[in-house]
Amino acid sequence: MSHPAGPLIAAVASVALLGAAHPVRAEPGDSKGPPARGRNAAASVPDISSEQFDDLITTARRRNEGLQSSPVAVTAFEAEAIRSRDVRSLEDLDGLAPNVAIDTALGASATGRLTIRGVGLIETTTSFDPGVGVYIDGAYVPRSQGQLLSLFDVESIEILRGPQGALFGKNTIGGAINVTTRKPEFDYGADGSVRVGNFGRVDTRLTLNAPLTRETAALRLSLASNYDTGTERNGALSERLATDRLLGVRAQLLMLPTSDMEISLSAEYTRQDRKPQGARCIPIASPSPLATLALGTQLAEDIQTACSSSQQLGERRIASDGSADDDFRVLQLNGTLTWEISDDLKLRSITAFRDQRYDLKQDLDGTVLATSQSPRDQGAIRSSSFSQELQLSGHAADDRLFFVLGLFAFGERIDDDTSGGASLLAPELQRRFSLPESDPRSRIGFPLPVVEEIRDLENRSFAGYVSLTYALTSRLSATVGLRRTLERRRLEKRDIARTPGVNLRTLQPPFFTNPPARIEAGDLLFERDRSARFSDFSPNASLTYQLTPTILGYASYSTGFRTGGFNGRVSYLNPSFGEVAPEELTTYEVGVKSSLLDSRLTLNVAGFYSIYEDIQRSILSTGVADPLSVSLQNAAEARLEGAEIELSAILLPGLRLESSIGTFRGRYTDFDQPNLSDIEDARQPGQPNYLMTFAVDYERAVSWLGEVSSRVQWTHRGQQANDPRDSRSIRSSKYGLMNASLSVELNDGKTELAIFGSNLLDRDYLSNGIDASDVFGQAVIFQGQPRRYGLELRRRF
Secondary structure, eight states: OOOTHHHHHHHHHHHTTOOOOOOOOOOTTTSOSSOOOOTTOOSSOOOGGGOOOOOOEEOTTSSOEEGGGOOSOEEEEEHHHHHHTTOOBGGGGTTSSTTEEEEEETTEEEEEEEEETTBOOOOSSTTSOOSEEEEETTEEEOOSBTOSOBOOSEEEEEEEESOOTTTSTTTOOSEEEEEEEOOOOSSOEEEEEEEEETTTEEEEEEEEEEESSSSSEEEEEEEEEEEEOOSEEETTTTEEESOEEEEEEEEEEEEEEETTEEEEEEEEEEEEEEOOOOOEEEEOSOOOHHHHHHHOHHHHHHHHHHHHHHHTSOTTEEOOSSOOEEEEEEEEEEEEEEEEEETTEEEEEEEEEEEEEEEEEOBOSOSSSSSOBOSBTSOEEEEEEEEEEEEEEEEETTTTEEEEEEEEEEEEEEEEEEEEESSTTHHHHHHHOOOOTTSGGGGGTOSOOEEEEEEEEEEEEEEEEEEEEEESSSSEEEEEEEEEEEEEEEEEEEEEESSOEEOGGGOOSSTTSSOOOEEOTTOEEEEEEEEEEEEEEEEEEEEEEEEETTEEEEEEEEEEEEOOBOOTTOOSSSOOOOOBOOEEEEEEEEEEEEEETTTTEEEEEEEEEEEEESOEEEEEEOOSSSTTEEEEEEOEEEEEEEEEEEEEEEEETTEEEEEEEEEEEEEEEEESOGGGGGGTTOOOTTOOSEEEEEEEEEEEEETTTEEEEEEEEEEEEOOBOOSTTOOGGGOBOOEEEEEEEEEEEETTSSEEEEEEEESTTOOOOEEEEEEETTTTSEEEEEEOOOOEEEEEEEEEO
């Protein structure tokens, strides 16, 4: 395989002066030169010299500073850019920043698989934290369930790449995504939109803004709804899948009790009732001898036949024996107080409470046989979290020193109550057979009990941090930071039999010698309680040098960690808790940020090299008693490296070209676990070896019509591993997607019509999957989104 730098060199040569815009709204007075052309410009076309990119504002270092002046790998978008790129959920950010990959986890629409620079999701169980931190108005979202937020009435989004251990929230080892919602304004106003499209799509948005007092209090209400009949069909049950039904409402109150104090309170409730994507079965090889022995020859052959039949159903059609549901509820309460104590000192407090409930029922075998129903058939995950952060920032030493001091506290409780077959094969075995005890198959675990799995988790985190930036000269500045984190994790696990059965744990070689012990309904099969404490120092440092007034160079050293924990899939069949140590990531980065040609061209380049230690991996293992058990281990150490380019250019009046290019290479370098030696050369899962996005934006005022805007975007991805073993059967091949939009803002300045389309070439591509070829000789895959298109009407009042 060629080195990933090859596509980067080819892309740079082909696009020359293309670029990736970073459009976050600049604060008044921060931009240099005249502002860019407005949306309601006159019909005459301005000269190109009057158009330029603003030096946009970022808060990546817990301060407001120009994006091109911040020595951090960050990509940002303001409200207009979010809309022009049709970003309506966090998943739509996929590929819009270098080495940032975002997808759903195994078709479950509420669960995110976010990966930045090769660091991302380990497991979908509640016992592990995500590798990429998501923040809403500064408040941390702790679970991967619920990370794929529906975005409405958003002011800006920032994507920070690399470990953010010194300044951000909790265990932000891979990177961070900051979502900032729009604040109330002191003017009456309203706007709304209706979008219709294929697959029965109907989306609505409505925002109302009103001042409560003239200058001290204002209220903003935002509502969103999505309806979609689904892009897939389960032919066996005549059921639509990959549907979307969402209702979200947010209320925000802004108060200015004094001239130097701001208080912002918000409450948001979102309800999603969806059907998850369907799994498609792919036959790879014959079932293993172990599977044939356990199941019997006939059932093993029937599973293969059903898998082959499923593969032949055609595009967007699956065959499944079980109905599916993917329901999510979340209540988010935020409170932020900002106090300008003096011209040189600011205090900020961020308080947040989040309560969410997640129900998932999913058929994971991709066939009409009842061999693998999701264990959450009759259960839910309920989690509640509270966080409090205090930040004190300011200037000293004649403004040569900028400092940030902070304290962070976080608490979370999770009730994970699920029920399902103890073995993935139990439903089909119970459906097919009523075997006497003399039959050998009864002695390997038939009938199996239906088991209720109860997990109670408690997480606590406390941290203090400091960051100091000192101007050594007028051009050279240095930053040092340190974060000290203390964490406690507790997991209590119980397995309770809900139906009679036999105990597979009593099966001992040679097979079929002794009948298994009887299990009665209500028996406590497994109970264990474990807790552990973890601590970490996360330092960082950087040097920044202003080469010219418009060119900045920097070099940085940063660290991050993901706390240790336990195997949340521990059970009476797989009783090892599998405690793992924390992960450690150390990243060295160099970069250059530049604004050239009178701010009509920006070019940002970064290269990184990371040492990834004590990597936590969930490995699918096989056995008679539990054919698809999961073991959790600290796999070893890896080296991650890559290069990133973001460019933006105004080439003609109204014409902008954009590009975002990232290459990535990640390989394990040392193994402590002999049973994992077969994945030593495997890619890091969830991260393509290259990810490139190119786009053309064109705006023109038409005197008799209004402002016409268009955008064409092409995203191309390299190969990507989808499990720790980099299994070929579920590896994503390289593919490209084309999106486009065309909008017209009428001359009244209030009405806008737009048409949009995504995956316009209707490419069929693999999103992710599960490889079970070692047991059943097959894998299941989940497909990416098909071609979507539609029309939208927007109106401001």
